[in-house]
Amino acid sequence: MKKLLLSSIAFVFLLSSCGSGTKGELVGAKGKKxxxxxxxxxxxxxxxxxxxxxxxxxxxxxxxxxxxxxxxxxxxxxxxxxxNSEYRQFVEWVKDSITRTKLAVLADELSIGPEEGGIGDYAFKDADTTKLSAYDKYMLENYVGMGDNFYEGRALNKDQELIWDISEYPDEYYTEIMVDSLYIPEEESYNGQRTFDVTKLKYKYSWMDIEAAARAKTGSRKDFIRQEELEIYPxxxxxxxxxxxxxxxxxxxxxxxxxxxxxxxxxxxxxxxxxxxxxxxxxxxxxxxxxxxxxxxxxxxxxxxxxxxxxxxxxxxxxxxxxxxxxxxxxxxxxxxxxxxxxxxxxxxxxxxxxxxxxxxxxxxxxxxxxxxxxxxxxxxxxxxxxxxxxxxxxxxxxxxxxxxxxxxxxxxxxxxxxxxxxxxxxxxxxxxxxxxxxxxxxxxxxxxxxx
CATH class of the missing domain: 3.90.1580.10 (paralog of FGE (formylglycine-generating enzyme))
Incomplete structure (x- = not known):
């Protein structure tokens, strides 16, 4: 029985070796072109x-x-x-992300999902757990909320268009976010215009200080990861x-x-x-x-x-x-x-x-x-x-x-x-x-x- 098992292992190894097409030569790992x-x-x-x-x-x-x-x-x-046009693309992207995040957070706090419409259309993608892959479910259960707040790492729903026309706001919760969270206060407006509060346009990112890491004799990788968050409007x-x-x-x-x-x-x-x-x-x-x-x-x-x-x-x-x-x-x-x-x-x-x-x-x-x-x-x-x-x-x-x-x-x-x-x-x-x-x-x- 032992001889038969060893023979089987050798046979499998032989097949895998022959099937690789390398003929035993050092040809390098094949990556994407x-x-x-x-x-x-x-x-x-x-x-x-x-x-x-x-x-x-x-x-x-x-x-x-x-x-x-x-x-x-x-x-x-x-x-x-x-x-200006190229930098405005950056500003608009941040504005879009900030707005969707605030809408998703409020929808989550109110337990309103996509099936209920209104602000629920902008709920986090993981709000509907029936559509999550095995990977997404695992990440949601084990890693979401590991950052500064409970919402770190949760995917935004970017399929739903944002509504900027005040006459078309879908419900009171959407209106609350737009009016009270994103635009300047009423007392700061003039000529009947309430503009977007540009101080809310903050971009957060991380980067690795490679030079410091390369010269350091001790420390783990996380010791050299830098976090940045700043207002980006000119x-x-x-x-x-x-x-x-x-x-x-x-x-x-x-x-x-x-x-x-x-x-x-x-x-x-x-x-x-x-x-x-x-x-x-x-x-x-x-x-x-x-x-x-x-x-x-x-x-x-x-x-x-x-x-x-x-x-x-x-x-x-x-x-x-x-x-x-x-x-x-x-x-x-x-x-x-x-x-x-x-x-x-x-x-x-x-x-x-x-x-x-x-x-x-x-x-x-x-x-x-x-x-x-x-x-x-x-x-x-x-x-x-x-x-x-x-x-x-x-x-x-x-x-x-x-x-x-x-x-x-x-x-x-x-x-x-x-x-x-x-x-x-x-x-x-x-x-x-x-x-x-x-x-x-x-x-x-x-x-x-x-x-x-």
Whole structure:
């Protein structure tokens, strides 16, 4: 009997070995084929080396950008600054999620399910336990409520359209959420308008501090997971606070939300909000990838200072501006960017404030407004001496304890010096300005296979 059992095991092993098709060779584990898509609205910046820093005269005598040859890997970069329209997509997504969560929580507290209609149409998906998979049932029974509140991890019902017309609210409970929880109080409204309370628009996410984890000698994975929660609506008051004794109320009132400015760069966004946008953009894309059974894409993020300068140069070695230089006026007499020319004649370049994100001529990497329009947040922290110690390969002064973050490119309110590709400037991470925006990058992982 024992011999028969051993023979059976050997036979099964032989069959499994023969059926694998490897013939006993080391062929590697077979995963999904990777067919990456070119990210929408981005340009590929090919890897390369360049001379980073001020090869031209340092007119400000700051001595914070000595020349240094560095190499950066390939990456994709947005061809324009993130626009109001694109950032509004983020805001609307958060608004949708916050609204659905409040509706679902109240429906749960009142024990109202989909079968009863009204607010029950917006109950958590697990409210109807008859439609749950074995996995969902297990997660509901063992893991839901493990976070800050009982509702952590419960799936929202996104199949039901939200109702914004007050004349069509389905019941009193739906009305209660909309009127009392999401809109500004009656005493704060005027001209008969009660607008959405933008302080309720908070985005919560987590990320892992890989650098800290890699350098730590002790500690578990959870010790390096960071939680972030912040308001994400742009600070529209920057148009007034940035300029004393100046009438800029129209920009405060209209710039972010009005369709007339949809294609203009978003401003009034802090460094932390820009990073939150990057996290959301990654999640938004990967949620779609998951629904289509495709592999996740790698993260969108802010560019390092070196990546930004390399991309801004457009492959022109030692150029002063993205178009080469050293002049800001073309041979036809037109200004090449949106800035503050001629000792303060803001309108001389045909723009008083910002212009559409896809204005003027792009550089040789097909990137628009890498000089002027709005300055741009980078991932790097500002240290005047950082060029002396950062690596020559993918350099990044990423000291998280340093709240001064590098901004690049100059803006509509800056003189030409700040438009130079090598000029360094900074702002504090929690600051928002009427002249600072951002664009995102994504690491390059290969071309899409067009034969598939």
């Amino acid at each position: 990777w067919y990456p898509e070119k990210p929408y609205g981005m340009e590929l910046i090919p890897r390369g080396a360049f001379i980073m820093g001020k090869s031209e005269e340092d007119q400000a005598k700051l001595m914070n950008a000595p020349t240094k040859t560095v190499t950066v890997r390939s990456f994709y970069m947005d061809d324009t600054e993130i626009t 600070d529209t008051t920057v148009w007034i606070r940035d300029f004393e004794y100046s009438y800029n109320e129209p920009m405060h009132n209209d710039y972010f939300w009005h369709d007339a400015y949809s294609d203009y760069p978003v401003v009034g966004v802090s460094w932390a909000q820009a990073r939150a946008f990057c996290n959301w953009r990654t999640k938004f894309k990967n949620d779609d990838q998951k629904s289509r059974g495709k592999q996740f894409v790698n993260q969108f993020r802010l560019p390092t200072e070196a990546e930004w300068e390399y991309a801004a140069r457009g492959g022109i070695e030692s150029g002063t501006y993205p178009w080469g230089g050293p002049y800001v006026i073309s041979d036809t007499g037109c200004f090449m960017a949106n800035f503050k020319p001629q000792r303060g004649d803001y309108a001389a370049d045909e723009a008083l404030y910002t212009v559409e994100a896809k204005s003027y001529e792009p550089n040789d990497f097909n990137l628009y407004n890498m000089a002027g329009n709005v300055s741009e947040w980078t991932n790097s922290s500002y240290d005047p001496a950082s060029y002396d110690y950062v690596s020559t390969m993918n350099p990044n002064g990423g000291d998280r304890a340093n709240e001064r973050k590098v901004i690049r490119g100059g803006s509509w309110k800056d003189v030409a010096y700040f438009l130079q590709v090598s000029t360094r400037d900074y702002e504090y991470a929690d600051s928002a300005r009427s002249y600072i925006g951002f664009r995102t990058v994504q690491d390059y992982m290969g071309e899409e296979d067009s034969t598939q």
